[in-house]
Amino acid sequence: MGFASDSGQVIQNTPDTSTPRLIALDWGTSSQRAWLLGDRGRILDARRPDFGLLGATGDDPGSRTRDYEAAFDAACGDWLAASPGLPAIACGMVGSAQGWREAGYLTTPTDLAIDAADLTTVPHPRGVLHLVPGLRVAPAADGTVAGDVMRGEETQIIGALGMLTPTDSPLTIVLPGTHTKWTRVENRKIVSFATSMSGELYGLVMQHGILGRTAHGGVRDDAAFERGLVTGTSVPSRGLPAELFGARALVLDGLLDPASVPDYVSGVIIADEVRHLLPQFALGGRILLCGNADLCRRYAAALRVHGVVAEMVAEEAAAQGLWHVAIAAGLVEQTPSTNHQKETP
């Protein structure tokens, strides 16, 4: 598999007695994760505060700053109080134009070797928070081909790559989620990526659309998911909006249980995404799935339809990525005992 042998050990949420070395935050649009990391990026404590990007607070920058400071303090103020001067680093939409402070982007192709100069610092009452830049694909100069952006996933990719035996072989990293990212790595560089808003569409269709009203109950139905995969892979495709309507017709014909609609629709949407992006991103080499375990299993099943076997990477890749960036930027010192591959290439 090639994963570092200690990748499982670092994922534990029980506090231990190690010395805290770093506060790491994955601060997204709708949620936040906070980790207290010890030597070698070992997770000493983990939290999921229930706030993400803060609502617009009008045109008063001072008010916005105070809101973010309060949210930061709520997430990890006690950790900082217990360990004054502990460095803190964050990735995700907190570094967007709508976030605490705009943290810029690296542009593909890039080796993601983020150092101190790439980080944006935000002062807060207890010290400084370091923000990781996002990643972008530049659009065509004439605007005919759109570019792409990610914020937060670049840090998960750094973490995932850090768990692999270093290699120059090409690979594809897929990060399933609300906005799934397909990332191509060649010669240790991110050469390109694309975003599919499949997860968002699934949520919209099931929460606000006719398919949500068609579904009743809702039980996990792996067979319905597999059936959706078949529909979403059928040739010729009638297009995603037509394949989705098929779920309603199946229910009306008594061929699909209303309670199974969510899993069927999940299969149709993921299969449609995979059929389009697999040929454009899986150009040889391994395929890694990184993210929520259930969602990764669904993508793995959709990839198997095409004869592709993907490898799953642990969910806590963001914490590991933040640790690697903090090391590279000199925020924390590599301990002599470490043998982590990222630092001993």
Place this chain on the structure above:
Amino acid sequence: MGFASDSGQVIQNTPDTSTPRLIALDWGTSSQRAWLLGDRGRILDARRPDFGLLGATGDDPGSRTRDYEAAFDAACGDWLAASPGLPAIACGMVGSAQGWREAGYLTTPTDLAIDAADLTTVPHPRGVLHLVPGLRVAPAADGTVAGDVMRGEETQIIGALGMLTPTDSPLTIVLPGTHTKWTRVENRKIVSFATSMSGELYGLVMQHGILGRTAHGGVRDDAAFERGLVTGTSVPSRGLPAELFGARALVLDGLLDPASVPDYVSGVIIADEVRHLLPQFALGGRILLCGNADLCRRYAAALRVHGVVAEMVAEEAAAQGLWHVAIAAGLVEQTPSTNHQKETP
């Protein structure tokens, strides 16, 4: 063009002095249209009551019936009071299992020659309402291929066909809307159709999704729509959910005005639908667009990208279709003066 020369004349909403012959209702999920028709289906009056299917009224069939009776009376009770015994006919979701009464389906292939035996009658205090059956494509026997359904559009198709010079030549009828229908007619029979929920997806994305939050203002921008068509036609396709995310990237890169996002997204979604369904349904013969004029223009533009010139049919096709069905079912008598092609093939 081949449209009957009087097809324009019948479309007028100003009352005239002709004798009322028929009450015609297109009663859909979210809205209702009511027409008072005179000789030869001439529109004497038209209304758009602001209710569609009525909300579930629990398990009491009596309560549900009373609700539908009241809605029917609000829509056209005065017309019936002024002309007691006037026949009334309705198409659309009012004939679904969630409607006033289930009106069944015809199954493709069918010539849509609906007669009295095909209509479902619902008694109401002033007489009887006749319901037009829907149309369905049967699913594969093993359930691996979904069927399809329409309710209301079959009547628009009857109306649109009635406006054409009768012909055995194949043709394709596209009815753009929340759930756009692509219908194939061969040897005067509906041989197949497919539904694309493109209009629903557009609404979901713009009302509830990140693209709606990305859009600000919102002005009509035909150039942005055309640009969306190019994106939605690009080869290879990255899949609809990825092409949609491109709108956000374009805005972040300053290459698309936030106010133009709605038209750009409209172009992407319609182009994606057309690229998939055109090759499966436009198998020779003319292509007709039937529905809302602005939406039909958008589909016509998307079809032009593929070198296809479509013809537009008037919006009031449903009223004309209901008139034709009423004639065929003997609800109204053909007046001697008529020379409408449907009755003189």
